[in-house]
Amino acid sequence: MNISLSREDIARLTDRIEAAQVNAKAIPKLTDDFPGMTLADGYAVQMELRRRWLAQGRRQTGWKAGLTSKAKMQQMGVNVPSIGFLLADMARPENSAVTTSDLVHPRVECEVAFVTKTRLAGAKVTRDEVLAATDFVVPAIEIIDSRFSGFKFDLPSVVADNGSSARYVAGGRARYADELDLDTLGVVMEKNGEAVTMSASAAVMGHPADAIVLLVSVLHELGEDLPVGSFVMSGGITEAIAVKAGDYVTARYQELGSVSVRFV
Amino acid sequence: MDAHTIERLGDELYDAWKARRVLSPLIEREPNISLRDAYAIQLRTVSRRVDAGETIVGKKIGVTSKPVQDLLGVFQPDFGQLTSGMVRSESEGVDLNQLIQPKAEAELAFVLERDLQGPGITATDVIRATAYVAPCFEIVDSRIRDWKIKIQDTVADNASCGVFLLGDVKGDPRKLDLTLAGMVLRKNGELFSTGVGAAVQGSPVNAVVWLANTLGELGLPFRAGEIILSGSQSSLVPVTDGDELVCQVGGLGTCRARFHGRSAL
DSSP states (O other): OOSSSSSHHHHHHHHHHHHHHHOOOOOOOOOGGGGTHHHHHHHHHHHHHHHHHHTTTEEEEEEEESSSSSSHHHHTTOOOOOOEEGGGGGBTTTOOOOOOOOOOSOOEEEEEEEEESSSSSTTTTTHHHHHTEEEEEEEEEEOOOOOOOGGGHHHHHHHHHGGGGEEEOOOOOOOGGGGGGGBBBEEEEEEEEEEEEOOOOOOOTHHHHHHHHHHHHHHHHTTTOOOOTEEEEOOOOOOSSEOOTTTTEEEEETTTTTEEEEEE | OOOOHHHHHHHHHHHHHHHOOOOOHHHOOOOOOOHHHHHHHHHHHHHHHTTTTTOOEEEEEOOOOOHHHHHOOSSSSSEEEEEGGGGGETTOOGGGGGOOSSSEEEEEEEESSSSOOOOOOOHHHHHHHHEEEEEEEEEEEOEEEEOOHHHHHHHHHGGOOEEEEEEEBOOTTTOOOOOEEEEEETTTTTEEEEEEGGTTSSSSSHHHHHHHHHHHHEEEEBOOEEEEEOOSOOOOEEOTTTTTEEEETTTTTTEEEESSSOOOO
């Protein structure tokens, strides 16, 4: 990947992203000021943010793949998936109350999450290798929150913003991957008791494990690997749904149970 | 609408089906067709097919999803009659030469092992009366020009029935999560659409319940052995010579449809 920005600019953009995330304040997309910004620049900012936060003693739990479905790519106007890192302090318990005052404009997605039992690394891991390295899968709700005004961004900006990562809730029922048809799992998302969006898991790149394949290859390009015990979200199966204080969301999955969360 | 007009429109639709040509929308010519009239016209066209030697093998439920209901401005599904001439199999595939302007939909079919007489039927009754469910393709077709249909047009035109084929796989509805079963449709190996049972009236079984009760009001029972197509769980797929569609229902299995030949339009 070709980084075009100077170290100073990367530090400056990381300051902007960090401030926007910490203060829950929307900012214009980064490419408004840096129109030449590349995807590699976006990841350089994300990695700098990750370095700073891990240096504070925060623990990384895993990664997320984003923009992995046609529905999401169309919704956001991009055509390449992205990845972001997940920290323990982004996790929220199932059925808990998630505060919205520290978020800009949260949206929810239903996803299949993979938990790994062996290390995955390299430019070209296969779907079978991903499945062999998977300890179990669980259903998850990801709460994304772009720090860009109007949820309007391009790929370098959203990557710098850690793929819009904000909070996540894993729950439901853990299952062994080899006991399921991971691509035909039906999913229904309900908001305040009404079904608002639904699909099947093949919406994620034809098979959710293929999103992990992609994620590992991006990590490889960044000089990283996927360590044992990683929690990896494979990307929204449905479009993202906006939520606000007072909303109650349940994602129901075939074979995996359900995950609920409420917003206050 | 008078009986003579109903008969005439029914005959027109039958003739159009037989000759594989299209009509201008009925509602443009007869703006006062009610839904009830439309079903009477449907009955006429189906009777003509039965008179010509076909038998009734089941029912199809259409307009089951919210987006399609919004498109047609209705708040409930519609239904049509399946006849013996519409049955195709996975092995023979679909000959497009017999159709006008076909599109495919992936669905779940219920095959009944006992009669169901509405009204008062619930989901429990439908599951008890079901021999098996199967993934299926319905190839809808319209005798109305360019598919410019209002709800009365499609109902009169036997709910735009074309042909259908059931997958060879049979599932026990007592063992399946029909509401949350995913539906994945691939066209020539490429992912085309993803859906889930819940898209059909909250659950495909609800659509069957609706029809059992709707027909019950008219004194018509479901008969043992009938096939009920519960409503589309995919987007409409255009099909042409050489296409292959595969739909996969989570926990159930697949149905494959190969298409050959050329439709009229």
